Amino acid sequence: MKILVTGGAGFIGSAVVRQAVARGHAVVNLDALTYAANLENVASVADSPLYAFEHVDIRDRAALDRVLADHRPDAILHLAAESHVDRSIDGPGAFIETNVTGTYNLLEAARAYWTAQGRPDAFRFHHISTDEVFGSLGETGQFTEDTPYDPRSPYSASKAASDHLVRAWHETYGLPVVLTNCSNNYGPFHFPEKLVPVVILKALAGQPIPVYGDGGNVRDWLYVEDHADALLTVLERGEIGRSYNIGGENEARNIDLVRTICAHLDDLRPEGAPHDRLIAFVTDRPGHDRRYAIDPTRIRTELGWRPSVTVEQGLRLTVEWYLANEDWWRPLLDRQGVGQRLGTA
Numbered sequence: 001m002k003i004l005v006t007g008g009a010g011f012i013g014s015a016v017v018r019q020a021v022a023r024g025h026a027v028v029n030l031d032a033l034t035y036a037a038n039l040e041n042v043a044s045v046a047d048s049p050l051y052a053f054e055h056v057d058i059r060d061r062a063a064l065d066r067v068l069a070d071h072r073p074d075a076i077l078h079l080a081a082e083s084h085v086d087r088s089i090d091g092p093g094a095f096i097e098t099n100v101t102g103t104y105n106l107l108e109a110a111r112a113y114w115t116a117q118g119r120p121d122a123f124r125f126h127h128i129s130t131d132e133v134f135g136s137l138g139e140t141g142q143f144t145e146d147t148p149y150d151p152r153s154p155y156s157a158s159k160a161a162s163d164h165l166v167r168a169w170h171e172t173y174g175l176p177v178v179l180t181n182c183s184n185n186y187g188p189f190h191f192p193e194k195l196v197p198v199v200i201l202k203a204l205a206g207q208p209i210p211v212y213g214d215g216g217n218v219r220d221w222l223y224v225e226d227h228a229d230a231l232l233t234v235l236e237r238g239e240i241g242r243s244y245n246i247g248g249e250n251e252a253r254n255i256d257l258v259r260t261i262c263a264h265l266d267d268l269r270p271e272g273a274p275h276d277r278l279i280a281f282v283t284d285r286p287g288h289d290r291r292y293a294i295d296p297t298r299i300r301t302e303l304g305w306r307p308s309v310t311v312e313q314g315l316r317l318t319v320e321w322y323l324a325n326e327d328w329w330r331p332l333l334d335r336q337g338v339g340q341r342l343g344t345a
């Protein structure tokens, strides 16, 4: 296949680009290169004849039409988004522009391109979304694909809006779409504003490790390479018009996740041990969802997909990667907003 990946210079998109090229797909990486992007993430495939890059903003409809006409992809994997909840609290406008209007532009460009091709059934518009659209769970229960949407942050509301647009373009125009809603990712190339890299890098620097609220918020943690594998599985075998929840089968409280990372660091960098002495509880995020949990039955039973690593294994790999790749993360600490407390409203 020739796959157009939007947001392929970001954390998850770059994992998809690397895996797709490794599987022999041709990939066009379309990315606006915002603060969260890094072309180093795809350096390992940059010289491949299967890889091309387009520096394009999904808010630019004319540029999207040009890219589709030039490259003629068989599928679009849409990951480009503003993705940080704390930034959405401080500046929701960018989230509406990219996640809602940008997705609308991409749907319209895809519809025009697909129609001009004679509306092939084999075409796919795969929209990548989050479990955060489902809102916040109590102590029990899990999100299924039928859970009603109940987004509570500007980020999750903008992603929910984009999901609705994608479904509407399928129902109204017949565009062959699939959707996935995924839990929290972690792993190599994770931008150092998200919890896992923040913990690793603060601990390595001997600085306080900020934990929001009481640390009791629960997330279902998924290793990013497993997510990329799941996305390619859904792209190849998912049913048109269907959505799939993707989870890591690894629920953990934030505080336990942070302690696990500290324990790995104690082992790998004993001179800083015990790293958990650096844990510092800070004021909670406004509207902080308490618990997310994914029921993965559909993707497991219909597509035979399961995550390949436990959170223990994945965190070990991640800590090892950050220890070995300071050249990658050190320059990112100077990017706007990194290391600052954002989203306190």
Ligand SMILES: NC(=O)c1ccc[n+]([C@@H]2O[C@H](COP(=O)([O-])OP(=O)(O)OC[C@H]3O[C@@H](n4cnc5c(N)ncnc54)[C@H](O)[C@@H]3O)[C@@H](O)[C@H]2O)c1
Binding pocket: 006, 007, 008, 009, 010, 011, 012, 013, 030, 031, 032, 033, 034, 035, 036, 037, 038, 056, 057, 058, 059, 078, 079, 080, 081, 082, 083, 084, 098, 102, 128, 129, 130, 131, 159, 181, 182, 183, 184, 185, 186, 191
């Ligand atoms: N990180 C997670 O845990 C998680 C979980 C579930 C779903 N998702 C979804 O997966 C997708 C990727 O998330 P991520 O964590 O890799 O995000 P990221 O912030 O690391 O990367 C986003 C990429 O999109 C690009 N981008 C942003 N605005 C753009 C625009 N207007 N035009 C073109 N490119 C633009 C950025 O330059 C960046 O390369 C997002 O849609 C996100 O909502 C993320």
